[in-house]
Amino acid sequence: MENIIMLILGVFISVVGIVNIKGNISTIHSYNRRKVKEEDIPKYGKTVGTGTLIIGI
Secondary structure (H helix, E strand, O other): OHHHHHHHHHHHHHHHHHHHHOOOOOOOOHHHHHOOOHHHHHHHHHHHHHHHHHHHO
């Protein structure tokens, strides 16, 4: 049962990482979103999303 919970959590975190990589940074805390310039959103999303995806995997 514990392994299934960890698998579900890993899949969820991986999906959040993929969403961030695609440029949707709405899952990131609002304080951090406010500090990102409009032109840097794709790069920021890709960087944070990659890290989140690695954690999920």
